[in-house]
Amino acid sequence: MTSSLLERFFKLSEKGTNFKTECVAGLTTFAAMSYVLVVNPSILSAGGMPIEGLITVTALAACIGTLLMAVMTNYPIAMAPGMGLNAFFAFTICLTREIPWDAALGIVFWNGVLFLLLSLFGVRKKIAEAIPDALKIGVQCGIGLFIAFIGLKNAGLVVDNPATFVSLGDLSQPTTLLALFGIIVTIVLVTKKVTGAILISVILLTVLGAFIPHGDGTLTAMPNGVIGWPDSISKTFFAMDIMYPLEHFAQTWDLVFALLFVNMFDTIGTLIGVSRKARLLDKQGDLPRIGNAMTADAAASVIGSALGTSPVTSYVESAAGVSAGGRTGLTAVVVAMCFLLALFFTPIMKIIPLMATTPALIMVGIFMMESFRQLDFDDMPSLATATVALLAMPLTFSISEGIALGFITYVGIMLGTGKFRKVSFITYALGVIFLLRYVFDLT
Template identity: 80%
Template sequence: MSKLLEHYFQLKQKGTNLKTEFIAGLTTFAAMSYVLVVNPSILGASGMPIEGLITVTALAACIGCLLMAFITNYPIAMAPGMGLNAFFAFTICLTREVPWDAALGIVFWNGILFLLLSVTGVRTKIAEAIPAALKIGVQCGIGMFIAFIGLKNAGLVVDNPATFVSIGDLSEPATLLALAGIILTIVLVIRKVTGAILISVITLSVIGAFIPVGDGYLTQHTDQFIGLPDDISNTFFAMDIMYPIEHLAETWDLIFALLFVNMFDTIGTLIGVSRRANLLNKQGELPKLGKAMTADAVASVMGAAVGTSPVTSYVESAAGVSSGGRTGLTTIFVALCFLLALFLTPVMKVIPLMATTPALIMVGILMMDSFRQLDFDDLTALATATVALLAMPLTFSISEGIALGFITYVGIMMGTGRYKQVTLITYAMAAVFVLRYVLDLK
């Protein structure tokens, strides 16, 4: 068996071995396993039946990891994406009032389009045509949006009729504990503790089990720690793939926004993790980028089938790479960990929403990292990125942030006489978004 693995994954050629790949797989899983708790809590806000979402998340992650492993032989794990799940729940379902099964249909077509763009090479042309400032603004905006959701869930930020938002009641045990958890998570990440986010979630859940709230406790008590995975019949192939076609005028921008976010999130993660794993060639390119994007697209289609938001590459894979992971065998071990985690479903189901706050805040902070890549001497870039960044949390919509970012960039470039530097794709998208607002096509 070991010889077969050695031959298939080229372990010696990549300078690794079975033990190293196993440890790397465990490390990556520990770093990203918080998704098993956070993804169901976010998707549940869309109206999806919460029962079975832990199972769905684990299965989607397992499928994505196996696809990446066998198609590319890269140590890059996959799971339902943070940011993409927020877009699914809060923008598509809550803001635009699209039923969750129809939203899964949008995810399905997003995956199909992503696949077509990847295999035809059009993906590269689109990626090069979009201004860098807009890409940065969108990624950072999603980070702020996710962090804002975390603050809201914990009660740290509440609505206010006069100022729209204000500070919550910090005398509430759940709110105070969430704040402590945020600080704990940041400290652990700074100290480079493996699985920092997961440790924080578990710590807050354990403490919550001793804090009385009403007739119970902040964290529900349970006598069952191991059990069979939940049934997923409520979401399995429940996607309404005809809804986006029948309501194309109302959903086209959602499909585009989802595709836009998924594409650049995936490319950024793949290049970033691959650089750490020394997988890039002399030109700084990832040799199997097309195949990796294909694996991502297929995983999203299959994820929609089981009942979750788009599946994408996880930057937490860098933790496994830092532990020596160099091949797809690392990713296979991550997939096996997700399957084994299914039998801990009873424990994960009692974790309170408050305990997921540090995970959302930390993910948001990490996504803000790309803002330092912005040229602060270029006011056009700064303005474009800032508008997109602020619009997402303030409008509670990722798609609106993307739309306003496109419009702002084109407007500034035309107003300053640099209209020839704007690509046709960028012009087309800005024009379409302007028409959407003028004609109120929502």
């Protein structure tokens, strides 16, 4: 009875798959993206959020978002709090702008609401077409560099220097060398296409950390047990201050826009990329239910803000499950159930040291840098725009500043080279607004 219901709802035979294949694909996708359960809490807590309960929040947000995607689209695409989006939340909104984390959740809420409205009314397609590809590529690559830089900083591989701003860390420290070892191991495993390569490296460094003293002389703590009840999310559940962005609109509008910009193009890129691999695109190269997918993505971000996390988005690691044969939403349902089960292994995840997350951050950064090869290196305006955006993010330690400088640079170059007719009104408007923001110091 159950199998027939699954067959009718997910159309397994029509998609050329079966229950066993979908389950294996779901487990594969979960193994590939499960590192988010450890990395997301460590990044959000760096922004001031209470660490207790963040593993639970991450798992619940991933579970709910993935189920929404499965039910609304029947696509084998999983969702979770986005890498890059969580870095923007913690390091740009909370640390650089000094906005309280509950107010930052309010910004995430309005980002999700706007994203949802744009998806429902079909405006998101017009915006996506109006923004030049150079900016999209530069922003994605810049976020990758930013995330990798955070990973290097967490491991002590790069440190601050009063003369040169940054310099090489102390490689005589055992944990710093261990992090470097983990980066190399992770890249090797990914190159060899080992399923769950990032998760394996996190576990390996955690185990080795039990025998190698950390910077403060301590070892990785032993867990209180293997299985336990999930932590409470009472400190973050509905803690979002949704009035803050409205009351401080002049100081927060660019943050809401930056989140919307990154979330929108990250989602579109992931959906198209994974769907192409799963052969879900139609003859025109379009994704039939992309509107539903974007709506699910936006709704998940709103729900995530209520739970207490940064925006939830589609994960490119879903391609791992597609490679294993996943073709329907049943793959996503299996991923969602795995996130729920993972909650009962919280005691183990809580002992993973910050150093052990470094390879995950570096690898995510590398993945995001791959789109740089899509640039036309003979097109100087595009190359310059993308380069400014991607360099500005890690060097200013702010994703929003990279986006702003990218828009200003692109508009300035196109005006200066007489190619102003090729620039959309939306791009012009945003370029001028960002410039005025700097001129009148509206930060």
